[in-house]
Each structure stands twice: as structure tokens, then as C-alpha cells.
Amino acid sequence: MTKFExxxxxxxxVCSYCTKCQHFVWPTSDCCNxxxxxxxxxQVSRKAKLVxxxxxxxxxxxxxxxxxxxxxxGTLLENLPPQHDQSLILEKCGYDKSPKFVFxxx
Amino acid sequence: MKKVAIVASGIIKFNKSEKPLESLMLSSIRPIFENTKNLKxxxxxxxxxxxxxxxxxxxxxISELSGIKPKISHSVExxxxxxxxxxxxxxxxxxxxxxxxxxxxGADKAENPGLVLHWDMSRGEYQHxxxxxxxxxxxxxxxxxxxxxxxxxxxVKNHKNAxxxxxAYFEKSFSLDDVMNSKNLAENLRLLDCxxxxxxxxxxxxxxxxxxxxxxxxxxWISGIGQKTISASFTKNNDLASMxxxxxxxxxxxxxxxxxxxxxxxxxxxxxxxxCEIIELEDMGLCxxxxxxxxxxxxxxxxxxxxxxxxxxxGAGHPLGATGIAQVIEIYQQLSGNAGKRQVCNAKTGLVHNxxxxxxxxxxxxxxx
Ligand SMILES: [Zn+2]
Numbered sequence: 344m345t346k347f348e349x350x351x352x353x354x355x356x357v358c359s360y361c362t363k364c365q366h367f368v369w370p371t372s373d374c375c376n377x378x379x380x381x382x383x384x385x386q387v388s389r390k391a392k393l394v395x396x397x398x399x400x401x402x403x404x405x406x407x408x409x410x411x412x413x414x415x416x417g418t419l420l421e422n423l424p425p426q427h428d429q430s431l432i433l434e435k436c437g438y439d440k441s442p443k444f445v446f447x448x449x
Numbered sequence: 450m451k452k453v454a455i456v457a458s459g460i461i462k463f464n465k466s467e468k469p470l471e472s473l474m475l476s477s478i479r480p481i482f483e484n485t486k487n488l489k490x491x492x493x494x495x496x497x498x499x500x501x502x503x504x505x506x507x508x509x510x511i512s513e514l515s516g517i518k519p520k521i522s523h524s525v526e527x528x529x530x531x532x533x534x535x536x537x538x539x540x541x542x543x544x545x546x547x548x549x550x551x552x553x554x555g556a557d558k559a560e561n562p563g564l565v566l567h568w569d570m571s572r573g574e575y576q577h578x579x580x581x582x583x584x585x586x587x588x589x590x591x592x593x594x595x596x597x598x599x600x601x602x603x604x605v606k607n608h609k610n611a612x613x614x615x616x617a618y619f620e621k622s623f624s625l626d627d628v629m630n631s632k633n634l635a636e637n638l639r640l641l642d643c644x645x646x647x648x649x650x651x652x653x654x655x656x657x658x659x660x661x662x663x664x665x666x667x668x669x670w671i672s673g674i675g676q677k678t679i680s681a682s683f684t685k686n687n688d689l690a691s692m693x694x695x696x697x698x699x700x701x702x703x704x705x706x707x708x709x710x711x712x713x714x715x716x717x718x719x720x721x722x723x724x725c726e727i728i729e730l731e732d733m734g735l736c737x738x739x740x741x742x743x744x745x746x747x748x749x750x751x752x753x754x755x756x757x758x759x760x761x762x763x764g765a766g767h768p769l770g771a772t773g774i775a776q777v778i779e780i781y782q783q784l785s786g787n788a789g790k791r792q793v794c795n796a797k798t799g800l801v802h803n804x805x806x807x808x809x810x811x812x813x814x815x816x817x818x
Contacts, residue, residue, distance in 0.1 A: 370570040370682055395591075395689050397583040398636040404575055406584055406684055414684035416573040416580060427591060441567075443574045 346384055347371045351438040358413060360385035369413040387413060389433040391446060396425055407431050407446055417444030450544040454661040454668035455816070456654050457485040458778040463618040463649035463766035465559050470502050471510060473556040473650035477771075478515050481552070481654055487663050488654065490515065495542050495551035496522040499531035500770035501563030502556075511554060521548060528563050528805035529721065531555060532651070532773025533812035537674055539655055549657050555770040556650035563769045564646060566806050571684040579643065581683045581807035582722040583635040588689035589724060590637060592739070597637065599742035601628035603723035604641045604763055606749045611760025613790040616775075618647045618766025642723040642763075649768030651775040667785040673706025673815030675699055683807035692725075692732050692808035699733045699802070699813045706815035708798060710734030715783045715793040717776035718802040719811075720761040729802055730756065733813070758783065758791040773803035777814065784818040 350357045359368040359382040361375035367385065368376050375382055391407040394414060398404065403419035419425060420434060431446040459480040461473060468476075482488060496519045498508040508522035521542060525535035532555040539551035557563070565576045572580065589595045605625055611617035623631075623641055631641040654664070661668040675698035679685060686693060703709055710733060718733070720726040727741035735756075736744035748756055759765050759779040762772060780799035782788040788796075797818050804811040 370568075395584045395587050397580075397587045399583075399634070404580065404583075406689075415571050416575040416684070418574075439574075441572070441574050441576060442570050 345371065348438045351436050351442055354435050354437065356387040356389070356433060356436050357384045358387050359383070367410055367413050391431040391433060393425055393427060393429040393431050405446065407444070415442070415444050417446050419446045421448055451546060452658040453540050453543045453655055453671045454658065455671065455777065455781045456656055456661050456664040456668050457481045457488060458651070458653045458781055460616050460651045460775060460778055461649065462616045463647050463768055466648050468648065470500060470504065470556050470558055471514060473648060474498065474511050474554045474652070475514055477556070477650040477652040478552065478554055481652055485654065485664050490517045492550045493517045493552050493654070494520040494548045495539055497535040497539050497551065497553045498524045499526065499535040499553070499555035499774070500524065500557050500561070501526060501528060501531065502558065502561045502770070517552065527810060528566065529719070529769050530773055530803040530805040530810055530812045531770045532775070533777065533801065533803040533814060534773070536653065536655070536774065536777060536814070537676060537812060540671055540674065543655060543657050549660050551655050552652060553655065553774060554650065554652040555774040557768040557770040558648050559646045559768070561769065566681065569682050569806070571682040578721065578807065579634045579638055582724060583638050584689050585728060586637040586724040589728060592690045595727065595742050597629060598625065599727065599745070600642050600723035601625050601639070602742070602745050602749050603720060603726045604628045606745060607720060607757050607761040607764040610754050610758055610791070611764025614759040614765055617760045617764055618645060619760065619764050638722065644721050644762035644767040647766035647768050649766060649771040649775065651771045651778055653774055653777055653781065667818070669781045669784045670817045671814060672817045673702035673708060675701030675705065675813045676811070677701070678810040680809045681806065683809060686808060690728065692728055692804070692811065694808055694811040695729055695802065695804060695813070696732045698811040702813040702815050706817070708815055712798045713800045714755065714796040715758060715780060715799045716756050716802070717759065717779050718757060718761065719804045720757060720763050721767065723763065726757070726761065733800065733802060754791060755793050758788065758793060773801070773812065776801045776803055780816050784816055
């Protein structure tokens with residue numbers, strides 16, 4: 344079990360981050376995919392942007408982007424069709440065999 | 450680099466069976482030796498296998514079962530484009546002079562792993578390919594006004610083409626209404642817009658120019674190869690209305706073969722879902738960006754089968770490790786004038802496009818008669 348999974352279970356999204364390159368390494372890894380140097384765990388902002396959206400069984404799922412480069416699939420709690428590029432907030436996250444992200448529009 | 454030709458092929462009907470993977474592969478290899486003049490097991494010095502079945506030592510097992518003692522034998526795995534990846538590896542051995550004759554065989558069972566890439570955490574809980582397909586569709590609809598009906602025409606056309614392919618999984622045609630009314634898997638994805646995992650196997654023999662004359666009077670040349678992997682994570686596709694790896698791979702394949710999209714007479718492209726065919730036609734320059742749907746509709750309206758004449762993945766089925774090789778066999782048969790009822794008139798230059806994991810990796814081949 345990784346810190347990433349543990350923290351997600353606590354509703355906290357952390358990601359590997361290279362302090363030298365100043366960039367998040369996503370999906371999480373043991374080293375930076377630019378300089379191959381060491382990474383630290385860094386808190387990811389809960390603010391996100393909607394990249395693309397669809398729905399299944401009248402529930403929205405989307406790709407959202409954090410910090411300008413971390414893109415994830417997640418659930419979007421919304422009743423009306425959301426707008427492209429809409430601002431989102433990470434409502435909750437978790438981990439059960441795979442990461443789970445739930446967003447709301449702001 | 451030496452010229453490399455495809456000189457023989459074997460394929461089995463795509464279906465669902467109790468047969469083990471090795472039997473499927475052997476069933477596609479046996480007709481090659483039965484039908485190719487002068488080809489003996491001792492001629493083959495490379496055996497490559499492609500599958501997602503997580504089998505150890507498979508190429509060596511297949512070699513033993515086929516009575517071949519190759520110099521080089523190993524497996525190549527790259528999810529859905531495993532088949533063309535193994536062909537490209539075989540090409541490299543032959544073109545470099547390290548080997549003369551290579552047998553490339555691919556197979557999968559419907560239940561084999563490979564549809565879902567569990568490593569890709571960016572997919573969150575939306576791991577199944579229908580979710581990335583739906584994202585491509587949303588983006589293309591938003592940018593270019595693509596409709597559900599446009600998608601359905603891809604499926605109708607490819608199922609219709611598959612009727613002339615005796616090895617296809619599907620053996621019936623579907624109307625526009627059938628596709629539109631098939632089960633909703635997402636707001637923009639119907640069941641009949643999807644390719645189906647199934648059992649299948651396909652094999653080809655490639656060889657150097659000097660050897661080719663010994664085995665056939667109608668060799669088909671591999672004149673262009675392009676491959677690109679942008680990532681393993683689906684969400685690294687920046688523009689979801691496009692396929693970056695495909696654009697890169699096709700550019701390299703056209704450059705190597707000194708061809709352009711205008712030269713292409715027949716295409717097998719990776720229609721894992723209907724939206725894929727539309728985007729790929731655009732990104733490979735076969736029509737302008739945003740015109741993929743219209744292009745498909747025109748093909749359908751004019752009974753033109755130059756795109757996915759064997760039915761593509763949607764009509765023929767998708768046994769992952771066999772798919773790329775089955776695509777190559779179709780273009781090989783087309784360019785050697787042996788495609789039967791599917792024959793595209795006067796086809797001289799063909800294109801194969803095979804991709805994996807939501808187009809994070811693509812392989813494109815240009816073949817010429
Ligand atoms: Zn770094």
C-alpha cells in the first residue's frame with residue numbers, strides 16, 4: 344500500500360512531486376519522469392478544471408485537471424449538463440482497488 | 450536495410466471456443482505451410498508470438514509444436530497493438546540481415562486480460578475502455594458536431610463489410626436503427642459501436658527480397674513503418690478529439706514509404722469503437738479534420754469498402770493479439786489480388802493502423818504490391 348492510496352482513503356489527494364523540476368509526477372512514481380531524481384509527496388489542490396464530460400445511467404463522469412497537468416477520471420455530481428472548462432472542486436476522494444475522485448461544480 | 454516482403458498468411462475464424470491459445474495459433478500456422486510453395490519449417494529462422502495471455506516461453510512452445518528450430522523466438526506484448534508490434538520486430542530482424550524468414554503469429558482468447566490497463570491510475574474507477582471511448586466521443590461531438598447517427602454509420606458499414614469476410618466474428622448485418630437502439634453503455638456509446646473481444650489467431654510469414662521469389666509470385670512489400678507511444682496513461686491524450694500517437698506514427702510511415710494519404714487505395718484501421726474510425730480517418734489525412742463522419746457516410750452511400758473491407762474490429766471481432774496481424778493479412782490479400790468478394794478494385798498501396806490503450810500507442814504500416 345502506498346502513501347498515495349493511504350492518503351486517498353483519508354480523503355486527501357497527494358501526488359509525487361519533483362522539487363528540482365517543480366512538477367507533479369502523475370501517475371505517482373518513485374522518481375521524476377523528467378530528471379529521474381527523487382520525488383516528495385505533495386498536497387494537490389482541490390481545485391480542478393473540467394476537461395471533458397459524459398454520462399452513464401444519468402450520472403456524469405468526467406476528466407478533470409488539477410494543477411495544470413494532473414488529469415483524472417472521476418464522478419461529477421451535477422444535475423445539469425456542465426460547461427467545458429468549468430471550474431470544479433474535489434468533493435471527496437478515496438481508494439478501493441482503484442482511485443476514486445468525486446467532483447462538484449463551483 | 451534489406452527490402453522485406455509478406456509472402457504467406459493464415460487465419461482462423463474469429464469466434465468463441467474451448468480451444469487453448471496454442472491450438473488457435475497452430476490452426477493459423479498450418480495453412481501457411483500447406484499453401485505456400487517451397488516453404489519448409491527449416492526455412493524459418495524467426496518465430497514471434499503476440500498475445501495478452503501472460504504466457505511464458507510461448508514463442509518457443511509454438512516453435513516446437515510447429516516443428517521449427519528458429520534462431521530467434523520470443524513474445525511481443527503491447528496490449529491491442531501487440532500484433533503489429535511483433536511484425537515490426539520481425540521486420541527489423543529481416544531488414545537488418547540478422548534473419549531471412551520470420552513467422553509472426555498472434556492470438557488471444559475472449560477472456561484474456563488486456564482490455565483494462567490496471568496500472569493507469571488516471572482512469573480512476575472508470576477503468577473499462579468504454580469510458581475513454583466516451584471521452585473521445587464527447588470531445589469530437591463538441592468540436593465537430595459529430596452525432597450518434599454518424600457513429601452508427603461506422604458500425605453499420607463495418608458489419609456490412611464483415612459479411613464478405615468468412616473469418617469474421619459477426620455474420621449478420623445491422624441497420625441504422627439496430628445500432629441506434631442497441632444498449633446504451635454511455636450517453637454517447639451504444640453496444641454495437643463497440644468491437645467485441647473474441648477468440649482468434651492470425652499468422653504471416655515475412656522474408657527478404659532474395660527469399661521472396663522462392664515462396665510466391667505476388668509478394669507484398671512493407672514499405673513504411675511508423676510507431677509512436679505518447680504515454681501509458683489515457684489522460685495524457687491532450688486533445689481528446691484527436692489521436693496524437695496516430696498522427697505521429699502515420700507521418701513517419703508516409704515519410705518512410707514516400708507516400709501520402711492520396712496514394713492509399715485500401716485501409717484497415719483500428720475501430721475499437723465507432724468514434725475511433727472517424728478520428729483516425731481524419732488524423733491519417735484520409736479526409737480533413739472534422740470531416741470523418743461525412744467521409745464514412747459517403748463510403749456507405751456509395752458501397753465503397755476501401756476502409757475496413759474485412760469489417761474492421763467492429764465487424765470482424767477483436768482478439769487482441771491477433772488483431773494487428775489480421776489487419777495486415779487483409780491488406781496483404783487486397784494488394785495481392787486475393788481478397789475475393791472484398792477485393793478493392795486495383796488496390797496497389799494499403800495502410801494498416803493498429804493502436805492500444807486509448808491511442809496512447811499507435812503502429813502504422815504502408816504496404817505495396
Ligand atoms: Zn525532476
